[in-house]
Amino acid sequence: MTTQLTPLQLQYEIEQALYAEARLLDARRFREWLDFLTDDIIYWMPIRNVRRAADSDREFTRYGEPAFYDENRQLLEARVLKLESGWSWAEDPPSRTRHHLSNITLLETKPTGEVTSECGVLVYRTRLDTDVDIFSARRIDTLRRVENSWKLARREVYLDMTVLVSKNLGVIF
Numbered sequence: 001m002t003t004q005l006t007p008l009q010l011q012y013e014i015e016q017a018l019y020a021e022a023r024l025l026d027a028r029r030f031r032e033w034l035d036f037l038t039d040d041i042i043y044w045m046p047i048r049n050v051r052r053a054a055d056s057d058r059e060f061t062r063y064g065e066p067a068f069y070d071e072n073r074q075l076l077e078a079r080v081l082k083l084e085s086g087w088s089w090a091e092d093p094p095s096r097t098r099h100h101l102s103n104i105t106l107l108e109t110k111p112t113g114e115v116t117s118e119c120g121v122l123v124y125r126t127r128l129d130t131d132v133d134i135f136s137a138r139r140i141d142t143l144r145r146v147e148n149s150w151k152l153a154r155r156e157v158y159l160d161m162t163v164l165v166s167k168n169l170g171v172i173f
Contacts, residue, residue, distance in 0.1 A: 015104050017150040022099035030080040038153045045069040045157040090168040095127040113145035136160040
């Protein structure tokens with residue numbers, strides 16, 4: 001990056017990158033979505049547990065413990081390959097999704113060119129004729145400036161629910 005961005009310009013660029021990613025996912029353009037990821041991507045969704053107030057620090061599993069998603073670039077590429085193969089029974093016929101992002105806030109800007117943001121995400125998913133799932137979550141994303149574009153280097157997804165009523169968890173958040 002040759003010029004320093006103002007906070008408003010940076011906010012706008014991050015928002016636009018995240019909105020563009022949501023459009024790729026909703027259009028099922030997963031191969032293009034992979035181009036939005038860095039080679040060292042970490043994609044993580046811990047499991048939420050009901051805890052008493054005194055144990056609230058254990059509400060989510062920690063990194064390295066069981067998680068709904070704990071994937072790197074290789075595993076995400078394998079997921080996309082499976083979706084493209086027609087052998088993903090949970091996604092054939094494919095789901096229809098709509099990613100709604102809100103309250104995008106920049107949390108940290110590092111001199112290395114990484115920006116960490118937080119947002120609310122609502123993923124509406126329909127499949128077949130009657131299957132409907134609504135996933136609400138808090139998402140923490142770290143984006144890195146690579147050449148002239150933003151790429152996702154880390155995603156943490158914190159679901160608001162403790163019990164998943166969905167028949168499967170094949171959706172990308």
